């Protein structure tokens with residue numbers, strides 16, 4: 001049996017190059033990275049520099065898949081061909097982003113309520129992406145999981161090589177307790193390719209439960225990995241992080257963020273960048289520390305708070 005895949009879920013402005021490098025330095029790498037989406041429209045491909053850097057400066061040794069969000073086949077095909085010139089392991093179609101701005105144009109989860117558009121995008125991308133390199137990341141419906149069988153039929157017809165299912169509808173957004181693992185199971189049974197389960201997996205025990213009972217091919221973890229980046233090490237049989245290791249994580253992330261910001265860095269800008277990750281980590285801190293972190297404009301102050309962080313076990 002092959003080892004399950006462990007993917008870092010794409011998170012715009014969060015799972016960036018600094019975060020990828022941090023995972024390398026702390027020795028906790030997933031088996032796949034996926035970039036946050038490049039927005040593909042008839043007139044332009046918004047080649048976001050930060051996402052491009054994840055590909056061009058990926059020195060982690062972990063393959064990286066480039067994700068596209070769009071609602072028309074031709075621009076997606078054009079941009080996939082362009083991204084395939086770069087050192088990417090494949091192309092992923094985003095059929096899950098719930099942002100109203102993206103959905104208004106029929107992209108992201110917007111594709112889930114327009115099956116002809118979804119079909120055209122899937123078929124178009126399949127025709128230009130080499131075998132073994134085409135994947136889809138989807139939610140389980142726009143408003144209701146009753147829509148999922150028809151969505152799965154469209155996905156199956158395009159024969160993707162890998163599918164990631166975030167077990168929520170678009171309507172559920174990110175609401176607590178709305179992940180439905182049985183819908184991920186439905187995709188596993190229906191599709192002929194590996195399916196990675198995604199949604200609110202935050203602990204080793206949860207990941208192991210999903211792998212054993214829901215999606216044996218693998219799991220994709222986003223916010224849980226920002227809060228505990230050692231989860232990939234744990235999934236490879238390594239130990240849970242100590243408090244010192246978590247403090248070290250914040251220090252390394254501060255250094256790597258400094259490195260990507262480089263000459264564009266200002267003290268407040270550096271703190272604001274750190275707050276993008278901290279948004280998923282505040283429960284490590286006391287209410288007073290959280291208050292101070294949220295208002296921090298000086299990176300040395302931020303570092304002092306990290307140094308005094310205590311996990312609940314201490």
Ligand SMILES: Cc1cc2nc3c(=O)[nH]c(=O)nc-3n(C[C@H](O)[C@H](O)[C@H](O)COP(=O)(O)O)c2cc1C
Nearest residue numbers: 009010011012036037166199200201221222223224
């Ligand atoms: C801040 C943020 C940005 C995200 N950006 C993307 C994105 O660019 N592409 C994508 O497919 N999903 C994106 N997602 C969704 C995640 O990849 C993932 O599906 C979702 O967070 C559920 O997984 P989790 O509970 O493990 O975080 C984003 C989520 C968050 C919270």
